[in-house]
Amino acid sequence: MLENPRSPRVRAVAKLTKRSARQETGLFLLEGPQAAREALTHRPDTLVELFATPSALERHADVRDAAQDAGVDVVFTTEAVIEAMADTVTPQGIVAVARQSPTSVKDVFAAGPRLIAICEEVRDPGNLGTIIRAADAAGANAVILTGRTVDLYNPKVVRATTGSLFHVPVAVGADLETTASRARAAGLQVVAADVGGEDFLSHRALLSRPTAWLFGNEARGLDEEALAHADLALRLPIYGGAESLNLATAASVCLYESAFAQRADA
Incomplete structure (x- = not known):
């Protein structure tokens, strides 16, 4: 389980709230079960990492199942880690990192x-x-x-x-x-x-x-x-x-x- 809100891995995710980090990495932040569900269902190829608290994944079993079907591993975290990663004031326990994939x-x-x-x-x-x-x-x-x-x-x-x-x-x-x-x-x-x-x-x-x-x-x-x-x-x-x-x-x-x-x- 990922427990340290100040770890380099957590900070790297949190930086994606800033445009400069998104431009540098080509990645972006997804928050909440709805965003994770849609990404897993329609564009699982874009997902890089999926983080969730155990209680959030229990509440949203469909996200867990979609991750399994897509072959995406879930990294379990504490509430404090999700709060450190998220852009929202009251995150819903699930955060993902995805690749930017605009069309031309x-x-x-x-x-x-x-x-x-x-x-x-x-x-x-x-x-x-x-x-x-x-x-x-x-x-x-x-x-x-x-x-x-x-x-x-x-x-x-x-x-x-x-x-x-x-x-x-x-x-x-x-x-x-x-x-x-x-x-x-x-x-x-x-x-x-x-x-x-x-x-x-x-x-x-x-x-x-x-x-x-x-x-x-x-x-x-x-x-x-x-x-x-x-x-x-x-x-x-x-x-x-x-x-x-x-x-x-x-x-x-x-x-x-x-x-x-x-x-x-x-």
Whole structure:
């Protein structure tokens, strides 16, 4: 059993909360039974280490069984060790280390996607993770992050995806101009979600076409340079007294509207 919270092995895992350590090692941190379960089920090849307290593994027997099926050894630890490794204040007794495995923009479009999300300068980890989760739920084929977007492997992003990180391909560090050009070459229209755009409902029929949704910064939205790469900009209507919609909420609506329209036309 791993018992010393100050051991080099524990400190190496704890360092993965920092971007510099993630960049240096190509690894990232997973916390909790849900993340471990999804990784073991969908991408066991990416798992490097799996740590758990005996009581946590007893509570989550499905994680134990999935680890056995995947041939991944579990390292038992004390609660203090898990607390030293984790990014959360109240960890759930299971922590894993996985290899970063982003896809490439080239591979995204080679697969013939019909619905993707492009995130340009999305800075809030919770928003990005929720957008990835929504894209997964809406059946999107991929998510593409430009170089100005928060790190995909930030622990808060990973937690907010609730495992969708292992379901949907995600490309990182992309150039927006190149991405938009590749989208058009692959037969997708690029539609920006923007408060200064045209009325959403008047263009709803267009959403049955293959679409790359473009989402911008939480505070500033999309600047003129970014909007120039879109074929169309649409704004969601506000029927009540709310000043605006949270970015992740707006992205969820847009992605689902496309999913509904595309399936109605299928």
